[in-house]
Amino acid sequence: MTSALTPARLVARLLPVGGWLALAGITLASPGATRMYATPWNLVYAIALLAPALALLARGWDRNDPLRRPGPGWSGAALAWGGVVVMAALVSPFPGPSLLAAAALLAPIAAFFLWVDGLLAQGISREAFWRAWLIGSLGVEVASLGLWGLHALQAGGGLAARNPYPLGHSNYTAGLSLLALPPAVVALWRQSGRERMLPALVAVHSLGMLFTSGSRGGLLGVGALALTALWYAPASRRRKVQLAALLAVAAGALVFGHPRMRATLLGGAGSHLVAASEVQRSAMSVAGWRMGLDRPMLGWGPGMVPLVYPKYRSGLPGGAENVLQLHSLPIQIWAELGFGGIAVLVAWGAFVAIGLRRSPLAASTLLGYGAFALTDWQLDVPVFGFAVAALGAVIAVDCQPARRPAPGRDRRWSAVLGCVALAGVLLVAFGGRRDPTPELNVRALALARDPARAAESVALLQESLAQNPDQEIAHFNLGWLLLVRDPAGSERHFRTAARLVPDKGGVYFGLGLACLNQRRPAAAVRALALECLNDPAFLQSPWWREPALAAVRDRAAAELAELLRRVGPAAGTRRLDPGWLGRVPDAPERVYRRERTGYPVLMRNLDLPPPQDLYDVRETTAPPPGPLPPKGWLPSPLLLALLDAPLSPNP
Secondary structure, three states: OOOOOOHHHHHHHHHHHHHHHHHHHHHHOOOHHHHOOOOOHHHHHHHHHHHHHHHHHHHHOOOOOOOOOOOHHHHHHHHHHHHHHHHHHHOOOOHHHHHHHHHHHHHHHHHHHHHHHHHHOOOOOHHHHHHHHHHHHHHHHHHHHHHHHHHHHHHOOHHHOOOOOOOOOHHHHHHHHHHHHHHHHHHHHHOOHHHHHHHHHHHHHHHHHHHHHOOHHHHHHHHHHHHHHHHHOOOOHHHHHHHHHHHHHHHHHHHHHOHHHHHHHHOOOOHHHHHHHHHHHHHHHHHHHHHHHHOOOOOOOOOOHHHHHHHHHOOOOOOOOOOOOOOOHHHHHHHHHHHHHHHHHHHHHHHHHHOOOOOHHHHHHHHHHHHHHOOOOOOOOHHHHHHHHHHHHHHHHHHOOOOOOOHHHHHHHHHHHHHHHHHHHHHHHHHOOOOOHHHHHHHHHHHOOOHHHHHHHHHHHHHHHHHOOOOHHHHHHHHHHOOOOOHHHHHHHHHHHHHHOOOOOOHHHHHHHHHHHOOOHHHHHHHHHHHHHHOHHHHHOHHHHOHHHHOOHHHHHHHHHHHHHHHHHHHOOOOOOHHHOOOOOOOOEEEEEEEOOOHHHHOOOOOOOOOEEEEEEEEEOOOOOOOOOOOOOOOHHHHHHHHHOOOOOOO
């Protein structure tokens, strides 16, 4: 007997449909993971996150058919996750932006309870669930491989071009493939005849996505799936061995067939890119650990890594100037949610592990993805959060099938959950806001192109720093704006910028000019020598033709020689001859300003244009002499130690 279709139930059914359509839209709108921060896609993104909460609110107030609930352990873990996320956002140094970012972590909680309700009400059978899972996976996979193949043909890069489609990064591609592969393999194993066509297509496409992603974390996920199949799969020993062998073959093909994987294990072409990636990941791990140590209870708040990472950049050996995420789920949770987030993560992991016996497919899929997630953070992208919520709901229902309690108690549970959903929506809607500093910075740099509006630009950057003083972009460009009118202030901003990003190109040059304008030649010579040490291309910059710099060229060369002596073993076998300093080749000059292409993505606001620094880079088109190392070849702590070292006596 089915209940009448009340208005509340109709709303509760229509809202998820709209939410899934919105989710499909932002997932397939390549690059989906960043496009969702641009107008009008941010509206679609908001619908995808809002729909589950509103549907849960409607279901919660349906008195005729109250919500079915999971067991108390799963309910407690889900609600605890939401509580930790909200509390971490509220106590964050940046509560407005953190609450806005928290929406991506809160919406899957509502989806989890909706999935549990649907599965317990028998409205969604396991067969229908997994078939819908495979159909959705196939749609994403066809889009991914189709876009990648088209790009590879146009660019001629072949397998060397990693597959970033449709979300915008190859790690996302690997994550999607690992979520699709286990259900496809199990369905292919169990079914026969025409029924095997869909899972076969999904399995082949999943392996294709995993291979073209070139993800080493994907290999880790496949290994975890193979071990899980050997140990927990409800099959005979022979079938377990066959299943594990199939996954081992897939892993071997990934390792030896993709150039990036070969470079990781065997070296050769492309190994320098792999090494650079390792340096960046190591720096992110160290930074994330230190972030959590400084705020151990609840971290810095959801989504706050890009705003906080610069505080820790100077103590890292290298890596990117700033990052969107820390490329590890546990490290990201530790940095942003502290002990509270780690405790809930451990609880969820324990429930999933317990569920391997009674819900092997969903649990093994989550464990394989969890192993991969050790190398990446993806829960801020809705498709991953909702996928994890759906798999968790299947495990919760299989392991703790809730008997329907007395109607009064059930209705109270529904009403409470509906109120929680409403409170979350209102909190994010009225408390969340974008970080205002990126817009201030971009507007200031645009105004600075007109010298007559330099004062306005200075005021905007100072306003931005008043809200967040750890912004290298604002300090660096304020240094250039104040270089003539306030050289002492310029020096302070350049020094702060150097401490935030020690290997920033141009920061020591600007510092040197500020010291020259204060008639402090010894400090200027040290800074100019550091610019050459950090960015050896500056040795032959046409800037050395300027009279003020030409006058201190010999002293700067002597200082560079002294710095190289101090660096000692850190220089390795690099050939950096101080005699090259100031020898500008007689070749055409190129003048440009560096554009911060990734800044709108880092700030989660793609409506902003990429800002340009105010530093005029001057280079010649002639090749540099000798094997000059690239910019930033020395560890950041060493650069700062040299900056703070006592000045050399005048030659």
